[in-house]
Amino acid sequence: SAQFSPQSETHGPCQLSKAPRVSMQPLKRISDSQRQFLLDGVQQNLRSDGRGPFDYRRVTFELNCIPSSTSSCRLRAGDTELLLALKCDLAKPRLQPDAGHVQVTVECAPSVSVALADSSTAEDWGRRLSVLLETLCASDSVIDRKALCLLPHVFAWQVHVDVLVLSSGGNLLDSLALALGAVLSETLLPKVEVIEALEEGEEVQLKVDDRPEAGLRFPMKQLPLCVTVAQISGKFLMDVTSEEEICAEAMLCVVVDGKTGDIIGLHKLGRGLFDVSALPSMLERCRGTAAVLVQQLDRELSLPD
Numbered sequence: 001s002a003q004f005s006p007q008s009e010t011h012g013p014c015q016l017s018k019a020p021r022v023s024m025q026p027l028k029r030i031s032d033s034q035r036q037f038l039l040d041g042v043q044q045n046l047r048s049d050g051r052g053p054f055d056y057r058r059v060t061f062e063l064n065c066i067p068s069s070t071s072s073c074r075l076r077a078g079d080t081e082l083l084l085a086l087k088c089d090l091a092k093p094r095l096q097p098d099a100g101h102v103q104v105t106v107e108c109a110p111s112v113s114v115a116l117a118d119s120s121t122a123e124d125w126g127r128r129l130s131v132l133l134e135t136l137c138a139s140d141s142v143i144d145r146k147a148l149c150l151l152p153h154v155f156a157w158q159v160h161v162d163v164l165v166l167s168s169g170g171n172l173l174d175s176l177a178l179a180l181g182a183v184l185s186e187t188l189l190p191k192v193e194v195i196e197a198l199e200e201g202e203e204v205q206l207k208v209d210d211r212p213e214a215g216l217r218f219p220m221k222q223l224p225l226c227v228t229v230a231q232i233s234g235k236f237l238m239d240v241t242s243e244e245e246i247c248a249e250a251m252l253c254v255v256v257d258g259k260t261g262d263i264i265g266l267h268k269l270g271r272g273l274f275d276v277s278a279l280p281s282m283l284e285r286c287r288g289t290a291a292v293l294v295q296q297l298d299r300e301l302s303l304p305d
Contacts, residue, residue, distance in 0.1 A: 030243055038247055042235050049241070054285060056239040056292075059178065061300045063186055071187040075179040078241065079169020082176065084183045086161050090192070090206070093149060093156040100148020100156040104134040104180070108165040126165075129176075133163075136255050136265055137177050137224040143184075147219035151194045154204060170241040173253055173269075177226035178293060181258065185223070185301055188215030223258035224265070225293050227286040231274055236282060238289060250274040254283060256290035258297070263287065 030038075038048065045053055057078035066072035069085040094101045106129040108122055138161075148157040161183065163176065191214045195205040230240045230248040237244060245251070250272030255265035263283055268274060 042232050054238045073182045077175045080175050081166040083164040084179050089158045091158045098152040099145040102159045104161045106130040106163040142222045144219035171239045174226045187218040225258045225290045227289045228253045254286040258294040
């Protein structure tokens with residue numbers, strides 16, 4: 001991967017993502033007068049909902065809302081609403097004989113699909129978003145897949161994260177990453193003991209301790225949080241609405257490790273040119289924003305069910 005390391009701003013090298021380009025927002029149009037009103041406001045540091053340039057909308061979590069899943073989360077951020085469910089199964093290792101498998105699948109609700117004109121477009125949008133989210137927030141550098149293997153060639157955890165986009169009101173990638181971080185942080189894997197076969201011909205046995213207090217934390221090396229910066233008329237905004245996203249000249253997703261505060265990835269959204277001269281100050285601001293998001297996430301995870 002290409003490396004990016006601006007003068008100590010990142011406190012270590014970060015990767016430039018090679019994930020596919022994907023629009024974060026379903027097809028939507030605004031009138032010329034709406035666009036001009038929004039652009040005029042941005043020039044005066046005013047946004048239509050009254051927020052400052054770098055203010056986030058209120059984010060609410062509902063954890064473990066799907067009893068049939070290992071862990072789950074419903075997240076609301078402005079007009080964006082997501083539902084995530086994580087399930088774990090034991091199976092024969094798939095891609096590597098000594099590692100588990102993690103798959104993220106993003107789909108959109110029918111109401112969101114309508115905005116995408118046809119079902120094939122919706123499926124392609126979800127597929128591209130799945131690859132992007134998995135690349136930025138569930139790669140080998142983030143999840144210790146070898147720790148998901150119980151017995152090489154025989155048993156490993158197969159982890160499936162299903163994401164349903166119920167509504168999309170802008171800044172979707174940041175919300176997806178935050179919800180995924182909540183679900184993975186909340187996940188407890190059952191303690192499983194492998195009992196080797198004593199005689200030839202006998203099968204390997206598994207002894208499962210299903211007590212919640214005996215569960216093992218999901219093996220995460222990093223806690224990736226996405227903080228996306230939009231450039232509009234030479235100004236910079238965070239947590240953009242869908243209308244602001246349409247008017248953005250360029251957008252840059254900065255991936256910050258919530259555990260260390262290091263910047264671990266960059267991914268450019270859209271086709272416009274991002275003002276590189278503003279990058280160092282924006283990276284520092286993204287680190288500060290991620291720290292606030294981590295604090296909120298920690299508060300949610302510490303609350304009793």
